Amino acid sequence: MRLLGHDMHSLSGAYALDALEGGAERDRFTRHLNRCQSCAGEIRGFREVATAMAFAAAARTRQLPPEVRTHARPRRTRAWVPWVPWLSGAIATASIVVAVLFGFAQAHTQQELNQVRAENQAIALVLSAPQVRLLTHSTSKGGVATVVLAADRHQLVVTTNGLPALPAGKVYQLWLIGKTKIVSAGLLPASTSGQTPPVLASGVVKGDTLGLTVEPAPGSAQPTTKPILALPLPL
Amino acid sequence: MNPSDSDAFRFKSATTDRRGERDLDDLLVHVARGDQEAFEAVYDRLVGPAYGVIRRVLRDPSQSEEVTQEVLLEVWRTAARFDPAMGGAATWVMTIAHRRAIDRVRSTTAAADREHKTAEFRTPHDEVAEAVEASLDRERVRRCLDGLTEVQRESITLAYYGGYSYRQVSDLLKVTLGAIKTRIRDGLIRMRDCLGVS
Numbered sequence: 001m002r003l004l005g006h007d008m009h010s011l012s013g014a015y016a017l018d019a020l021e022g023g024a025e026r027d028r029f030t031r032h033l034n035r036c037q038s039c040a041g042e043i044r045g046f047r048e049v050a051t052a053m054a055f056a057a058a059a060r061t062r063q064l065p066p067e068v069r070t071h072a073r074p075r076r077t078r079a080w081v082p083w084v085p086w087l088s089g090a091i092a093t094a095s096i097v098v099a100v101l102f103g104f105a106q107a108h109t110q111q112e113l114n115q116v117r118a119e120n121q122a123i124a125l126v127l128s129a130p131q132v133r134l135l136t137h138s139t140s141k142g143g144v145a146t147v148v149l150a151a152d153r154h155q156l157v158v159t160t161n162g163l164p165a166l167p168a169g170k171v172y173q174l175w176l177i178g179k180t181k182i183v184s185a186g187l188l189p190a191s192t193s194g195q196t197p198p199v200l201a202s203g204v205v206k207g208d209t210l211g212l213t214v215e216p217a218p219g220s221a222q223p224t225t226k227p228i229l230a231l232p233l234p235l
Numbered sequence: 236m237n238p239s240d241s242d243a244f245r246f247k248s249a250t251t252d253r254r255g256e257r258d259l260d261d262l263l264v265h266v267a268r269g270d271q272e273a274f275e276a277v278y279d280r281l282v283g284p285a286y287g288v289i290r291r292v293l294r295d296p297s298q299s300e301e302v303t304q305e306v307l308l309e310v311w312r313t314a315a316r317f318d319p320a321m322g323g324a325a326t327w328v329m330t331i332a333h334r335r336a337i338d339r340v341r342s343t344t345a346a347a348d349r350e351h352k353t354a355e356f357r358t359p360h361d362e363v364a365e366a367v368e369a370s371l372d373r374e375r376v377r378r379c380l381d382g383l384t385e386v387q388r389e390s391i392t393l394a395y396y397g398g399y400s401y402r403q404v405s406d407l408l409k410v411t412l413g414a415i416k417t418r419i420r421d422g423l424i425r426m427r428d429c430l431g432v433s
Contacts, residue, residue: 010413013420014401018337019394021402044322046423047330048432051284053395054329056376059287061300218296 008032012039016046060184123198126150126157139163139212139229143194147210151235154205159198160188166214172196173219175211176204177230185210187219206235259324260317267314274311281325282307285332292336292398302339306332333395340398379429387422390415 011020011029020026033039126132127148135147143162150156158174166172172188185201201210212229213220259280265273285306290299310328317327380388386408393404405415426432 007413010416010420011401013423014394014416016423017391017394017419018334019399019401019404019419021400022341044326045427045432047322047326049423049426049430050333050395051323051326051329052372052376052426052430052432054284054288054332055325055372057287057291057396058283058372059290061282061286061303 009036009039012042013046016043017050122200123157126153126155126200133234135231135233137229137231141228145210145212145229145231147231147233149204149233149235151204155200155202156204156210156233157198157200158185158188158210160191160196160212162194163188163191163196165191169217170214171217171219173213173215173223174199174201175213175223175227176201177209177211177227178205179207182211182222184219184221188212204233204235208233208235260319263310263314263317263324263327264319266311267317277310277324277328278307281310281328284325285328288329288396289332289336291396292333292340298339299336302335303332306335309335337398375430379426382429383422383425384418386410386414387418387425390418391422391426394419 008029009032014020015029020029033043131150131152133149133151135149136144138144141164143160143164145158145160148157163172174185174188176183176185183203186199188196188199190196210229210231210233211223211227213223213225213227215224259277262273262277266277282303286299286303289302289306290296293299293302306328309331317324380392383391389408390401390404393399393407394401399407401415401419402412405412408415410418
C-alpha cells in the first residue's frame with residue numbers, strides 16, 4: 001500500500017468529503033478500501049470532521065417530519081378528510097381548510113405531496129387540540145390575519161386574507177414578540193387569490209405577541225420595520 | 236435573538252456531546268424497528284444540520300428542503316443498515332445528507348440552477364439571518380479551520396460546503412490535482428486532531 005497504493009490512499013480525504021467524481025475513480029478507490037486496513041478508521045475520522053462542519057452550518061427550516069406512517073403503509077391520499085367536517089362550522093377556520101386543500105392541489109410530486117401532508121398533519125393537530133382560541137385581526141395595511149392558537153401545544157396556525165401584494169424583494173414575516181426577545185415565526189408563503197397558505201409556529205409562550213412585518217427577502221433575523229399587526233396571544 | 240432557546244430548533248452536537256451522540260445511536264436503533272416517536276426525535280435533532288449542509292451545497296432553499304425530506308425518509312427506511320460500530324448516528328445521517336446533495340448538484344439541471352444562486356448565496360445577510368444555533372460547533376470548526384493553511388482550508392470548504400469535486404477544486408485554486416488531494420487529506424487530519432475526533 002505504501003508504494004503502489006500511496007497515490008490511491010491520498011484520495012481518502014476527497015472520498016470522505018464526496019469529492020471524487022463518480023465512475024472509475026470512485027470504483028478504484030472503493031476497491032482500495034477493501035484492501036486497506038487503515039483506511040476505514042481514517043475515513044470514519046474524516047466523516048466525523050465533516051459532521052462537525054455540518055453542525056456548524058446548521059440552519060433553521062420550517063419543515064416538519066415526513067409522514068413516515070404513510071410511507072410505511074400507503075394510505076388514501078385524502079388523509080385530511082376526518083377533520084374537515086369538524087371545522088366546517090367556523091367560517092374563519094374554513095379558510096384555512098381551503099388553503100390546505102390548495103396546498104394539495106399545488107403538490108405535483110410525491111415528495112411535495114408528502115411534505116404538504118406532513119404539514120397538514122401538524123396543522124390538523126393544532127386545529128384539533130382540546131383548547132383552541134380563534135383570533136382574527138386586521139392589519140394596518142388592510143387584510144385580515146386569522147390565528148388558531150393551541151395554548152397547551154404552544155403552537156399556532158396563521159393564515160391571512162387580503163393582504164396587499166408586495167413588490168419584488170419584499171416578504172411578509174411573522175414574529176413571536178416576547179418580553180425579552182423577538183423570534184422569527186417564519187415567512188408568509190405567497191398568496192393565491194389573496195389568501196396565504198397556513199403557517200405553523202411553535203414555541204409560543206405566555207406573554208408573546210404575534211407580529212407581522214414587511215422585510216427584505218429572504219427575511220430578517222430581527223424585524224426591521226414597524227409591525228403591521230401586533231396581536232397579543234392569550235396564553 | 237438566540238434561536239437555540241426555542242425547543243423546536245434544538246439539537247445535540249455530534250462531536251461535543253458524547254452522551255447525546257449515544258442517545259442518538261439508540262434512537263436510530265429504535266427507528267429501525269419502526270418507532271415513529273424515535274424518528275421524530277432523530278428528526279428534531281438532525282434536520283437543522285442536514286438542511287444546513289444541503290443548503291450550503293445546493294444554495295436553493297426549496298430544493299434543499301426537498302432533498303432534506305428525501306434524506307430523512309431514507310433514514311427512516313434504511314435505519315436498519317445503521318451500524319454503530321462504523322460511526323455515530325449523526326455521522327451516518329450527515330454522510331447520507333451530503334451525498335444526496337452532491338448527487339443532486341452533479342445532475343446537470345441542478346448545477347445550472349445553482350449558478351444563478353451564487354450571488355444570493357454570497358450575501359452575508361442570508362448566512363447571518365438563517366444560520367442557527369450551534370454557535371459552539373461553529374466556533375470550534377472556525378477555530379480549527381483557521382489553523383489550516385490557506386490551500387487546505389479552501390480545498391476542504393470548497394469540497395464540503397461548495398460541493399465541488401477535487402478536480403474542480405484544483406481548477407478553481409489553480410493547484411495541481413496531486414497537491415489538492417494531499418491538502419484535503421492533510422487538512423482533514425489536522426481538523427480531526429483539532430476537533431478531538433478519536
